[in-house]
Amino acid sequence: MLGIIGKKVGMTSVFSEEGKNIPCTVIKAEPNVVSQLKSIDNDGYRAVQIAFDDVKEKNTNKAQVGHFAKAGAAPKRRIHEFKDFRDDSDHEIKLGEEVTVEIFNEGEFVDVIANSKGKGFQGVVRRHGFAGVGDATHGQHNRLRAPGSIGAASFPARVFKGMRMAGRMGGKRVKTMNLQVVKVIAEENLIVLKGSVPGHKGAYVIVEK
Amino acid sequence: MNYNYGIFAALKFEMMDLLKKVESEYLTQDLPEFAAGDNVTVYYKIKEGNKERLQPFQGTVIQRRNSGTAETFTVRKMSGGIGVERIFPVNSPLIDHIKVNRRGKVRRARIFYLRERTGKKARIKEKRN
Numbered sequence: 001m002l003g004i005i006g007k008k009v010g011m012t013s014v015f016s017e018e019g020k021n022i023p024c025t026v027i028k029a030e031p032n033v034v035s036q037l038k039s040i041d042n043d044g045y046r047a048v049q050i051a052f053d054d055v056k057e058k059n060t061n062k063a064q065v066g067h068f069a070k071a072g073a074a075p076k077r078r079i080h081e082f083k084d085f086r087d088d089s090d091h092e093i094k095l096g097e098e099v100t101v102e103i104f105n106e107g108e109f110v111d112v113i114a115n116s117k118g119k120g121f122q123g124v125v126r127r128h129g130f131a132g133v134g135d136a137t138h139g140q141h142n143r144l145r146a147p148g149s150i151g152a153a154s155f156p157a158r159v160f161k162g163m164r165m166a167g168r169m170g171g172k173r174v175k176t177m178n179l180q181v182v183k184v185i186a187e188e189n190l191i192v193l194k195g196s197v198p199g200h201k202g203a204y205v206i207v208e209k
Numbered sequence: 210m211n212y213n214y215g216i217f218a219a220l221k222f223e224m225m226d227l228l229k230k231v232e233s234e235y236l237t238q239d240l241p242e243f244a245a246g247d248n249v250t251v252y253y254k255i256k257e258g259n260k261e262r263l264q265p266f267q268g269t270v271i272q273r274r275n276s277g278t279a280e281t282f283t284v285r286k287m288s289g290g291i292g293v294e295r296i297f298p299v300n301s302p303l304i305d306h307i308k309v310n311r312r313g314k315v316r317r318a319r320i321f322y323l324r325e326r327t328g329k330k331a332r333i334k335e336k337r338n
Contacts, residue, residue, distance in 0.1 A: 009228060010228050012228045012231055012232055012277065013278045013279055014231070014234075014235045014278060015235050015278065015300065015301060019254070019301050019303035021278070021279075021298060021301075024231075026227060026228055028227060183231070185231070190230075190231065201224060202224070
């Protein structure tokens with residue numbers, strides 16, 4: 001599995017050859033650096049750690065500076081591990097190597113992971129897709145978006161764990177799967193994906209295939 | 210880049226520039242200038258089976274809205290006494306070309322008042338240079 005860390009730029013639309021207007025999300029992913037190669041001997045498992053977004057050295061603690069110095073890189077803000085970081089070719093990943101948007105090809109399908117936008121305290125209609133009461137009349141009053149019954153009575157005499165109720169929504173790690181790569185602009189380090197991606201503009205996103 | 214708006218505003222501008230860069234490739238280059246009030250003919254590509262033909266749609270532009278690849282314009286015409294409006298994306302590759310027949314002199318950017326008017330009242334003065 002290959003992947004890269006980037007930032008969400010925003011949404012726009014492009015035209016396909018058939019004249020269809022395709023909604024697109026633009027992601028800017030400046031070259032990531034391979035900051036650590038985890039091995040079974042050292043760490044008990046194999047993984048490739050990539051890092052993105054430079055931080056000033058004075059704002060980084062010495063342990064981190066040292067960690068990135070091993071890979072010959074400046075300190076970074078975000079890191080992410082991939083378990084099986086390779087493509088079909090025999091290319092051996094080396095420490096300090098750059099990972100660019102060129103790992104993606106047009107037409108491919110990718111997944112995007114990010115923290116979703118916080119929605120605040122939301123009711124069950126928005127949070128869990130409940131249908132609400134359905135009738136505004138016929139004896140209904142102030143319960144149009146109410147959840148209805150949350151369980152039985154003296155048996156079991158409690159509400160089951162995990163019952164879907166109102167509460168905080170969003171601000172969670174979300175993975176959007178199978179987004180098609182519309183375009184890769186290598187000079188600008190941009191990836192254009194079809195459809196929407198979790199997170200606000202400027203949010204860190206992980207694109208993987 | 211030297212924006213005097215602070216770092217967050219500067220980042221915002223930078224991101225907008227990137228979006229424009231992505232869009233720029235999809236914009237039609239050789240469009241004539243036209244605005245609300247103009248009488249235009251839009252030649253739209255229609256696919257029938259595996260044949261392609263051009264379908265003209267002539268009428269008055271009553272608005273242009275949005276920007277970039279999302280920009281659209283609305284053309285209104287009277288067809289057999291019934292008003293017909295059609296919305297085209299300005300940069301759609303399906304628009305073969307646009308012919309401007311007459312430049313209209315109107316005071317506003319969206320001339321929706323045309324919808325309530327028919328006949329002589331729906332006339333638009335011609336703009337002469």
